[in-house]
Amino acid sequence: MTNASLPESPITPFKTVSLAQRGRAGMEFLGSLQSFVAGTVRQRARADFNADPEGAALAQNWAQRNEPWSERIAKAKAVAERSTTYRYDRLMQRYVAEEVYTKGIPATEARRAEAEAFYAIPIKPAGGSLELDPSIPIPKYHSETEWHLMPGGWDGYDLYGITMGSGVGPLVFVRGGFAAVEAGDDLRQQRIDVAKQFPKKSYGRIYEPGCGGFGTLAAVHKVFPEAELVGSDLSPHLLRQGHMGAERMGIKVDFKQRDARDTKEPSNSVDGVIMYALQHEMPIDVNIDTLKEALRILKPGGDLVMSDPPPFAAVHPLQAVVLDWDTEHRGEPFFTVTREVEWADVMKELGFVNVEAYTIGAQGYPYIVRGSKPA
Numbered sequence: 078m079t080n081a082s083l084p085e086s087p088i089t090p091f092k093t094v095s096l097a098q099r100g101r102a103g104m105e106f107l108g109s110l111q112s113f114v115a116g117t118v119r120q121r122a123r124a125d126f127n128a129d130p131e132g133a134a135l136a137q138n139w140a141q142r143n144e145p146w147s148e149r150i151a152k153a154k155a156v157a158e159r160s161t162t163y164r165y166d167r168l169m170q171r172y173v174a175e176e177v178y179t180k181g182i183p184a185t186e187a188r189r190a191e192a193e194a195f196y197a198i199p200i201k202p203a204g205g206s207l208e209l210d211p212s213i214p215i216p217k218y219h220s221e222t223e224w225h226l227m228p229g230g231w232d233g234y235d236l237y238g239i240t241m242g243s244g245v246g247p248l249v250f251v252r253g254g255f256a257a258v259e260a261g262d263d264l265r266q267q268r269i270d271v272a273k274q275f276p277k278k279s280y281g282r283i284y285e286p287g288c289g290g291f292g293t294l295a296a297v298h299k300v301f302p303e304a305e306l307v308g309s310d311l312s313p314h315l316l317r318q319g320h321m322g323a324e325r326m327g328i329k330v331d332f333k334q335r336d337a338r339d340t341k342e343p344s345n346s347v348d349g350v351i352m353y354a355l356q357h358e359m360p361i362d363v364n365i366d367t368l369k370e371a372l373r374i375l376k377p378g379g380d381l382v383m384s385d386p387p388p389f390a391a392v393h394p395l396q397a398v399v400l401d402w403d404t405e406h407r408g409e410p411f412f413t414v415t416r417e418v419e420w421a422d423v424m425k426e427l428g429f430v431n432v433e434a435y436t437i438g439a440q441g442y443p444y445i446v447r448g449s450k451p452a
């Protein structure tokens with residue numbers, strides 16, 4: 078196999094192995110089902126919610142109601158569940174979330190030989206690095222959660238890079254329609270749009286804690302090609318994938334295995350920090366410590382851009398129910414608790430300045446919270 082003989086992938090910015098026809102067809106079916114349900118069916122569920130007098134009353138002053146979020150969500154959920162259309166939407170969401178792995182893992186396994194040949198293709202070095210540190214403690218919340226219903230979690234299968242890069246990514250996620258992502262949303266463009274929220278025109282060194290692979294840093298590189306990039310994560314599998322992806326694309330990135338709370342970077346050493354889809358995968362105390370660490374490593378005047386699903390206060394009550402649902406039903410234990418918090422307020426308390434929170438897309442997503450270290 079040579080790099081030239083590989084198919085283009087619409088989601089990974091480099092070529093990868095393609096699944097066999099049967100595997101692809103199964104994944105394409107799931108992608109179509111999810112986008113149809115999240116687009117067409119959910120529109121009707123929204124109409125049902127708004128037509129319900131209790132739903133309409135809840136939608137008024139939703140953010141200002143003087144009740145704990147758990148009570149507000151419970152009331153909105155009761156209204157939502159009166160709609161058969163909403164229940165159908167949820168049933169299909171759960172079905173797709175499970176099936177992408179039930180179908181995706183055997184489809185990947187069927188291409189093991191091709192995957193191994195793909196990983197063996199020599200890469201012209203781009204100068205980046207991969208530093209794995211088996212001595213760092215992996216918190217239980219990370220190792221014991223089957224994120225998004227992924228069997229074994231992020232590191233649970235040695236070929237998840239292919240399952241995601243050749244199956245779930247390009248055939249299902251690419252069509253949107255899951256969690257906070259609306260049907261038809263373009264995930265790659267969303268990341269670029271988030272990177273554009275850095276307020277300055279250029280940056281020297283940008284750090285991404287919880288980078289997973291190379292998705293967000295690739296977007297940062299597009300917006301700030303001059304910036305030196307550093308990414309860290311707990312997952313060795315994701316870091317290996319990220320390193321391979323960046324090197325294949327000829328982009329120099331330093332990947333390090335680190336806990337976001339303890340980056341081991343010198344104080345005042347980075348110009349920008351980006352956190353994308355990290356917050357909802359960490360408990361509240363870990364999030365707070367991660368923000369403190371970001372403030373420590375930022376240079377005075379440096380900027381933090383954070384993007385995650387919106388807080389409950391920033392969305393319609395039905396959307397809040399949809400986001401809350403992921404906690405119980407899609408392997409996202411911290412989705413609800415992290416949506417209850419106004420992170421802009423937390424950042425101000427921690428000492429960030431010029432803090433702003435706003436949305437740049439439909440149904441409140443992507444949601445941005447950004448701020449700077451005092452100059």
Ligand SMILES: C[S@@+](CC[C@H](N)C(=O)[O-])C[C@H]1O[C@@H](n2cnc3c(N)ncnc32)[C@H](O)[C@@H]1O
Nearest residue numbers: 287288289292293310311312336337353354358
């Ligand atoms: C949804 S993924 C997002 C990955 C990446 N930011 C992106 O844009 O694709 C969340 C990531 O957070 C990482 N993570 C969770 N807790 C972490 C921690 N305490 N320190 C570093 N990474 C963490 C996970 O391993 C996972 O890669």
